[in-house]
Amino acid sequence: MIKVGSHRKIWGVAALAVALMFGILSSASADSGKTQASRVPKPHLVGEKGNKCVRPVSYMRRHHMELLMHHRDEVLHKGIRTKQYNITNCIECHASPKNNSVLGSNQNFCQGCHKYVGVKLDCFECHNPKNVKVKDIAFHPLIVPGKKPDAKPSLADTMRKKMTDARAHQEKSGVVK
C-alpha cells in the first residue's frame, strides 16, 4: 500500500510540476511579449501629417537641431527664406491635432520627445509652438496684406508736384537763380 501510495504521490508531484512548468512557460512567454514592448519605454507621440519628413527619420532624430540652427542663420543674417527647414514648416506637420501645437503634453511631438530624452527645449520661448497659418495673421484693419499703395497721387502729392514744377520752370526761364 505504502509503495503504491508513494508511486501515486510521485506521479501527482510530477504532474503538478509539469503543469506548473507549462503554466510558467506560457505566462513567461506572455510576459516576454509584454516586456519587450515595455522594457524600453518609448514616447507616445501624436500629430504627424504625411509620411515623409524633409530628411530620413533616423537622420532627423540625430540632426534636426543642426538643420534648424543652420537655417536660422540663413534666414536672419542673410535673408534667405526657404521653407524646407523653417521651424514653422516643422510645426505645420508635427502640431498635435488636439491642441494644434507641438507643446502641451508629453504626447505632443516636440515636448514628448524632449521630455523623454531629458533635453531642454527653448525654441518656443520666442517661436510660436502653434500651427498658425499666415492668412490667419491679424492685420491692422487698415492694412490689406500684400496690397501695394495706390498709384493715384493724393491731393498733397499733386500740389507738391505743381509747386516743384513751377519752381523748375522759373529756374529754367531765369526768373529765379
Added chain:
Amino acid sequence: MSDTDKSRRKFIGTSAAAVAGLSIAPGVSLLQTAQARPADQAASSKNRWGLLIDSNKCSSGCDKCVTACFTANWVKEAHGPTDSQWIRKVDLKSLSNGKSHSLPVMCQHCENPPCVDVCPTGASFKRADGIVLVDRHICIGCRYCMMACPYKARSFVHHPLTDQNPEVPRGQGTVEACTLCDYRIDRGELPACVDACNQEGNGAMLFGDLNDPSSEIAKRVATENTTQIRADLQLNPGVRYEGV
C-alpha cells in the same frame, strides 16, 4: 611707385567707374523698390532700404503707423512703461517761431550703427541691405545696445511672451527694435507702418532703396532738403526726415 604701377591704377580706376556707370544706368539693372526677392536669394548690399518721412504730411493726432506696427508684428503686451516700443510718435515745437511738427521715430537703421559696435556677443548686426537687426538666438539681454543707441530705438522684453507672430519670433530676456518689417520686405511688400500711412491717405512715409538712383526715395533725397536726426554723429541713418 613706378610709372607702370600708376598707369595700372589709373586704368583700374577708370574701368571700375565705367562698370559702375553701366550698372547704374536707368532701366539696366538694380532692383526696383520693394521687389520680391526669390526665397533662396540672400539680401544684397546693392540695396540700402530706407524711409523718408515727410513731417508736413504727418499730423500730430494720427498714430496709425504705431498701431499698424504693433498689430502686424503682434506686439501686444500691456505691463506699463517698460513695454516694447518699436515705433513712437514724437511732437516737436520750434521755440523760435512756435511751429510744431509731429513725426514717427523708430530704429534709424544706421550705416554705422553704435548698437552693433557695442554688442558683446554679435547679436546686434546689420544685414547686407542695411537693415539693423537683433539675433535673439545670440542676444544675452545685456542691454548695452539700448544704452548706445542715440535714438532710444530699442526695447527689452521683460515678461514671458506667448502667441507671437510666427514670422516675428520674440521673447523674454532679449532686446528688440524695428526690423523695417524685414519679412515683408523680403516678400516684396512694404513695411506695416508705411502701408498703414498710405492707406490712411497721408502718404507721409516713403519706403525705398536709397542705393537705386531711379527709386522715388533716392530722387527725393537727392533733390529735396532732407534731414537726418543727429546728423552730427555721422551714423548715416537710413531713415530721413523732411520738413523738420
